[in-house]
Amino acid sequence: MPRIQGRVLETYPPLVVDLDGTLLRSDLLLETTMAFVRSHPLQLFKLFGWLIHGKAALKQGLALATQLDVTVLPYDPAVIELIETERAGGRMIILATAAHDSLARRIAEHLQLFDLVWASDAERNLSADNKRDVLVAHYGEGGFDYMGNSRDDLSVWQASRKAIVVNPEAGVQSRAQAQGNVEQVIESNRASLKDWRKALRLHQWMKNALIFVPLLAAHQLNQPLQVLNGLLAFLFFGLCASSVYILNDLLDLTDDRHHQSKRNRPFASGRLSIRSGLVLVPLLLLGAFGGAALLLPWQFCAVLGAYYLLTLAYSLSLKRQMTLDVIVLAALYTSRILAGAAAFNLPLTFWILAFSMFMFLSLALVKRYAELREARLKDLKDKTRGRGYYPADLDMIASLGATSGHLAVMVLALYIHEGTTVALYSHPHVIWLACPLLLFWITRVWMLTHRGQMNDDPVVFAIRDRVSQLIGALFALVFWIAA
Numbered sequence: 001m002p003r004i005q006g007r008v009l010e011t012y013p014p015l016v017v018d019l020d021g022t023l024l025r026s027d028l029l030l031e032t033t034m035a036f037v038r039s040h041p042l043q044l045f046k047l048f049g050w051l052i053h054g055k056a057a058l059k060q061g062l063a064l065a066t067q068l069d070v071t072v073l074p075y076d077p078a079v080i081e082l083i084e085t086e087r088a089g090g091r092m093i094i095l096a097t098a099a100h101d102s103l104a105r106r107i108a109e110h111l112q113l114f115d116l117v118w119a120s121d122a123e124r125n126l127s128a129d130n131k132r133d134v135l136v137a138h139y140g141e142g143g144f145d146y147m148g149n150s151r152d153d154l155s156v157w158q159a160s161r162k163a164i165v166v167n168p169e170a171g172v173q174s175r176a177q178a179q180g181n182v183e184q185v186i187e188s189n190r191a192s193l194k195d196w197r198k199a200l201r202l203h204q205w206m207k208n209a210l211i212f213v214p215l216l217a218a219h220q221l222n223q224p225l226q227v228l229n230g231l232l233a234f235l236f237f238g239l240c241a242s243s244v245y246i247l248n249d250l251l252d253l254t255d256d257r258h259h260q261s262k263r264n265r266p267f268a269s270g271r272l273s274i275r276s277g278l279v280l281v282p283l284l285l286l287g288a289f290g291g292a293a294l295l296l297p298w299q300f301c302a303v304l305g306a307y308y309l310l311t312l313a314y315s316l317s318l319k320r321q322m323t324l325d326v327i328v329l330a331a332l333y334t335s336r337i338l339a340g341a342a343a344f345n346l347p348l349t350f351w352i353l354a355f356s357m358f359m360f361l362s363l364a365l366v367k368r369y370a371e372l373r374e375a376r377l378k379d380l381k382d383k384t385r386g387r388g389y390y391p392a393d394l395d396m397i398a399s400l401g402a403t404s405g406h407l408a409v410m411v412l413a414l415y416i417h418e419g420t421t422v423a424l425y426s427h428p429h430v431i432w433l434a435c436p437l438l439l440f441w442i443t444r445v446w447m448l449t450h451r452g453q454m455n456d457d458p459v460v461f462a463i464r465d466r467v468s469q470l471i472g473a474l475f476a477l478v479f480w481i482a483a
Helices: 028-039 045-052 055-065 077-088 101-111 129-139 151-159 172-178 193-200 202-217 224-251 253-257 274-295 298-316 324-344 350-377 391-415 419-424 428-450 458-464 466-482
Strands: 015-017 093-100 116-120 145-148 163-166 182-186
Touching: 015 077, 028 045, 028 055, 028 093, 028 224, 028 253, 028 274, 045 055, 055 093, 055 101, 055 116, 077 093, 077 163, 077 182, 093 101, 093 129, 101 116, 116 129, 129 151, 145 151, 151 172, 163 172, 172 182, 193 224, 202 224, 202 324, 202 350, 202 458, 224 253, 224 274, 224 298, 224 324, 274 298, 298 324, 324 350, 350 391, 350 428, 350 458, 391 428, 428 458, 428 466, 458 466
Parallel strands: 015 093, 015 145, 093 116, 145 163, 163 182
Antiparallel strands: none
């Protein structure tokens, strides 16, 4: 009997395993594309240059231009279990993939499951008929079993002895079974509505309630047309934000996979495909900007466009710049208030802008503090992955964040004696009661963050937290009495 790496083989033919979509719950071409866009956003022209020379050249260019961490990729445990079982029985296991050879070999070295690797190089894209021809040339027609998932695998299955279908693309399973040699179908990775809800971050839409702040400040909440405009603005801003969240997840795949909780996000874990995310991003943007252009003032579209561009810059670069990242986050929160003013065609006062910038800067620093606290608890010393901070910065961030929040209270106190306040409220002095309420809430948020109990976006936390809800109701009652 033949020997491979010191193991005596049985008479079973080799088991050939595909990589993208089979062993891996992802696609390495798309993985490297997103990694390249994140690392080199100003060099997108290179993608077209490589593609002109063919798909194989594109794969090689991306593989050599990116540093993909293969140790955290979303491998399918069901496929690995099957391979380990077959390997334990002495069977030869071959990795045959359309991915570039350098990536395929790094993965094989990491997993230590394969006796041989066939992959694409600069001249040949080892996919579909090309893969079939290589396997038939080495093992003969019907001389191997093949495990795959896509339409490109149909011709390979046809030339194999037995076919194993893994998480098949739409329509692939029936076509494979029609060929008559399907031995097993493995369905271990099906996206659910819960996955899409998480990817769209629908719970984050609650932050869009800030759109109604200008309407409340102007005492026009009893205007039905204005309320309708607010609801439309809420919807379109949410669609735009969800598009940004998905794009951000696609750009942050590697960083998320190194994070204790973010690695379970739908795209990072491979439960949702990168391709589906790339399709949904422009569709959501089209719905957001198309609806806004048709139904809301052009000023709202302008604010929405500025929000999108700033968020894009944040995702690509600014989130990794110390201090600038939290200022941008504060501006993104404030942009919702600006969008509301544009949708309602209402002016924004200096007081609202000053209050919101200080308040949201404090909340942005809450997010950073929570991340750094986790790193410090792990006794890490280096700069946190994907950020511009060190765990040693924790105390300074707490100081800056608490100070910023208390400055927001000071702005509120100064607002009480402003001339327009006297004109808007019958009893402006009553607003003083709002100051201790806000002081209590800000201090409590920072204390909870310090204790490691802030596990969500602070604005979303405020909407869900019972104590915050009570403070918010009392805050609104104070302004109602003052009016």
